[in-house]
Amino acid sequence: QVQLVQSGAEVKKPGSSVKVSCKASGGTFSSYTISWVRQAPGQGLEWMGRIIPILGIPNHAQQFQGRITITADKATSTAYMELSSLRSEDTAVYYCAREKVYSTSSSTTYYFDSWGQGTPVTVSS
């Protein structure tokens, strides 16, 4: 059973950056994909991006282009998400989650079977 433990709450000024960590235990870290999902107060879930540690290749949702950096350290089984040029609308709880592949003869999609506890990030002047 994979466990994901995230870093603690952050308070940031507009224009600054935040880096959230996600440490995995159980399973083989480098063999699975870690995604980042955020949830603004009272709002729904929003996928931000992912990384496959064994490949070290990230990809992200278009709306975060130029602001998001997702990395992974195989030695410590830790994934990181850094978001820059923070604005008040980035105030949210940020989750990491392990992705699993679901494949049929007609399509392949992905779902999240394990989640971190969430990291609240507040952006305020």
Add this chain to the structure above:
Amino acid sequence: QSVLTQPPSVSGAPGQRVTISCTGSSSNIGAGYDVHWYQQLPGTAPKLLIYGNSNRPSGVPDRFSGSKSGTSASLAISGLQAEDEADYYCQSYDSRLSALVFGGGTKLTVL
């Protein structure tokens, strides 16, 4: 505006059956991509409830079931219990956005 559309709220009495719809388009559910469902209890992280349209992970009661048809999917909860009161989200993949996408979430109230 979420890519997948869910009703904001549903409600039911204990023991009743409720369904939550998730409507997509030709670039996600209608393109054949499968749908997954999550339950989020207040103040906690989401929890996987259904994957691949209708599969339950180990430990999820068989009161929860899912289906998919055309550009929509549904989550059904039978024998409603007080502890089912939570937010429920559908999720799939969108080929036009090249992104994993969620529904806006549905708040279930057990009367």
